Amino acid sequence: MKTKYDAIVIGAGPAGLACSAELANRGLDVAVLDEQASPGGQIYRNITQATPRQHAILGSDYTDGLEVIKAFKEADVDYLPLSRVWQAEETGDVYFSREGASHQLKADYLVLCTGAMERPVPFPGWTLPGVMTCGGMSNLYKDSSLVPTEPVVLAGSGPLLWVVAEHLFALNAPIVAILDTTPLMQVLPAMKHMPRALKRIGFMLKGVKLIADVHLTALKRKVPIRRNVKNLRAEGNDQVEWVKATCGKKEIAYAATTLLVNEGIVPNTSLLRQVGCEHTWDPIQRFWFPKVGLDGRTNLPSVFVAGDGNFVHGAKSAEYKGKLTALTIANEMRRISDAEFEEQAQPVRDMLELDISPRPFIDKMYAPRPDLFGIPDNTTVCRCEGITAGQIRDMIEAGYTDHNEIKAIIRCGMGPCQGRMCGPAVFELIAEGSNLEPQKIRQHRLRPPIKPVSLQELANAKVGETDES
Amino acid sequence: MSKTNSKFEWNNPLATVDTVTITFEGETCVVPAGVTVAAAILGHTNDHICKSAAAGEKRTPYCLMGVCFECLVEIDGLYNRQACLEPVYEGMNVKRQNEVIDKTK
C-alpha cells in the first residue's frame, strides 16, 4: 500500500465514486477509503452483488447506480473497502482501521463524502430490540435480502418512509400500519416552493405516484394509513410488542414486533466536525451542515466535502457534487486549465441546479415538526449511556447550554456512538430550555477517534520514540 | 440450525444461494454468503446482539449503517466490530460484547 496520495476520498457512495473516478481520470493518484465491503454507499448499497430480484424490487433509483459504479471501476483508483476512518486532519493525514490494524495515509487533498444518516429522534421505547430505522430495514434488504415475516409498523415523515413501504409491500412483508407523522399544517407553507419544484415535473410526479401506489396497495390489503400521528411509542418487554400513538384525539395501538421509523435525513458530519470544518444551521430542516461551496471547498484549504454530507440533496446531486469537487481539485493542481474547468464544470452545475430544484419544497413539506423533540422526561435520549431527557433538562435548568459541558458531567454523548444518536436531541432540548438562538448554541464536539479503536490495534501501530517536549 | 426464532427470513431461499456457516454465541448459523454479520444474526434470532455500554440493556441494531453502535460484537477475538458493516465469512466466530456490565452504576 502506498502511503502518500494526491487525494484521498473518504466514502464510496455516489459522491465519493464520482469524485474519485473523475480525479483518477485527470491523472491524480487517488485512494478511496470506505467502511463497507463493496462500493455504493447507503443508496446503492451492495449494488455490485445484488441479485436481479433485488434490482427489480428496488427499482431504477437503485439500478441507476450501476453507471457510476462502472465509471469508478474503470478508473485507476486505489479502493480500500472495510476501512474505518477514525481520524482525519487538515494536514492531509488520515488514520483508519483495516483488517485488525491501524494505518495512516497522507494526501494533499482530502475529499470527505460521508453522506447522510437518518435523523435520530428519541421516543418512548426507541431503544427496544425491534425498533430500527426505515433506512436500516432498506439496508438489510439491499445487502442481505432479509425481509420481515412478523407484523411491521412504519412511522415517520418523509420520502424514505414511502419508499420503504413500497419495497416491503412488494416483498409481501406483513405491514400492519403506516403512521405518517407529518403535520397537515405543513402542506400549505411548502406550496410556495412548488413552482421551482415543478422544474422537475417528472421527479415530482414519480413521488406523487409512489405515495399513491402505496395508498392503493394499503387499501387493497386493508393496511391503515394514519395521518397527523403524534406521541409515537414502542412498548414491550424484551422486544417491541406494541406500537402506540395518538391520531387526532384517538389512541391507536398495533401489535407488531418491528417498528421502522424515519424522521428525515440529515448530513452525517461526524468526520467533518472532527477535522474542523465550519458548519451552518439550517432553520428549516433544523440540522447543521458544513459551509461548503458547490465546488466542494470548505474553510480548510486541503479539505473538500461532497455529497449529502454537505447538504441533503439526494444521490444524483451527490454524484454531480463529487464531479464538481474533482474538477476543482484538478484545476487547483493545474491538471486542467481555468478555461477547461469552466467548460467542464458548467454543464455539471446546470444538471445539479436542476436536480436540486424540488428540494426546497421537500425540505419545507417534511420539515421537522415543532413537537418532534418534545421528548417525555423518562425517555432515554443517549442510548449508549442511558441518559434520559429529564436528566438533560435538569442540566439545562441548572444553566448548562453546551452539550460538551453536559457530556463532561452526566456522560450524555460519551459512549461509543459519540453523540451521533443523541446530539440532535440534546441540541433541540437546549434550544427549547434556553433562550438561545440555535446558531448561538455550541455544537457537540467530535474528538478522535470517531470510532473506537482497540488498544491492541493501537499498540501495534508503528510509532517513533516518546517525545517529552 | 439456520434459523431459530427470527422474525425475518431470507428472501432468496437458502436452497438457491451459496451459504456460509458461522457461529453466534456457540450456535451454528447457516446464512447466505455475502450478507452482513448483523443480518446473519437478525436472520437467526430475535434475541439481542449486544448490550448497552452503561446499563446493560439488551439491544439490536438501530441504524444498520454504522452510526448507532448498537451492533457491536466480538469477531474472531477482535472487539468492537460493527456487525452491520462486516460481511460474514466461512467459520467466523461471533460473540456478544458488553455482557459484563458496570456494577457501580
Place this chain on the structure above:
Amino acid sequence: MKADVLIVGGGIMGCATALELARKGKSVIIFEKDTPGRHASGNNSGGVRCQGRDIREIAIAVEARKMWGLHEKTILSDCGFFVSPRLRLAENDKELQVLVKRQEKLNAMGYDHEVVVDLAEVRRLSPHVADHVVGGLVCYSDGLANPMLTSKAYAAAAEREGVTILKGTRVIEASTTSSGFKVRTSRDKFYEGEMLVNCTGAWAGRFSAMLGDPLPVFSAAPTMMVTGRMPGMMNGTSLGLTGRLLGLMAAQNGTIVVGGGYRSPHDLEKEKIWVDPMQMAKAAKIMVEIMPGLKKAQMMRCWTAFEGCIKDKVPIVGQSIKVPGLFHVCGFSAHGFQLAPMMGRVMSQIMLGQKPELPLDDFRVDRFEDQKTAK
C-alpha cells in the same frame, strides 16, 4: 466599573482565589474569555493526587487534599470526588529503590501519605498488573474528581459570594494606574481594581507581558484518552509508573482515563490542537505491557487542553516583582487541579497582606534569576 480585585481567567484557580477573597470581604470581578472550565480546569484527567508530587508542592498538596473532602460543605458540590488509591509501580529493583528513597525523604520531612508496598499489597490493590512488576509506592488517600463539575462548582460558589464572573469577556488591554490597574475588555468596557490576578493558564506568559512582566510560562497540550468500560480491571486503584510515562485513572464507571504527559501539536493563538494519535499509540503500548488484560480495551476518545507549563514543573505563585499589586497563580504544568482549593486560600492570604499559612518561597517568580546568579 470598579472592584477591589480584578482576576483574569475564570478557571479553577481564578474562581478559587475569588471565592476566598470574597469570603474575606473583597469585591472581585473575574474576566473569562470563554466559560469557566472551558480549558484545562474543566478538561484535565481529574487526578486528585498527592503521590509523586514535586517535594516543593507536598505541603500545599496535603492541605489541599483535606479541602477536597469538604467540598460538599464549602462549595455545595462533591465535585464527583471519590478515593482511588494512586499506586506507582516499580517495574524492576532499581525503580523500587527510587520509591524507597522517596518514602524515606518524605518521612524525614514529616509526611507519611506515601508508603512503599510489597508485591502482595500491589496485587491486592491491583490484581491485574503484569508479572514483571516488583513493588510500588501508594498513596491511599488519593482520588479522582470530575473536572468540569469542579470548575463549575467553584464558579457557582464564587458567584454566590458576590463575585462577578464576566463570561465571554476577554481582556484586551491591561495597564497600571496611580491606584492600581485598569483593563479594557473585548466588549469595549473598562474596569479598575487595586489588585490584579493572573490566572490565565496557558496564556499566563502573554497576559503578563501586557503589563511588562514577562513570565517563563509556555503552553503545552497534554493528550489524554479514555477507554471503554473494563469492569473490575483496575479494581478502583489508579496507577502510575516510575521509569516510564503513564497514568491510568480508575473511573468509577469502569472506564480508564489515560494520561502521562503525552503531547499534541497546538496553536495557542488560533486555539487549535491537533490530537496526535501516535502519542496515544505509545501510551497504549505501555498499557498493554503493564496490564495485559487491557488488550481487550478500546480507545474511546482522545482529548487535550491547553496547559501553562514551566521548565522546572512547579508553578509561579505570588506577587510580581516588577509590577506591585499584580499577582500570579500560573504555570501549574498540567498538575494544578488538585492544588486549586489550597491555592485559593493562600492567595487570599497574601493578597490581604497576611503571612500565608504555608510558605510560598519555592514558587517565587524570580526563582530562575536566583539560579542564574548562583551559576
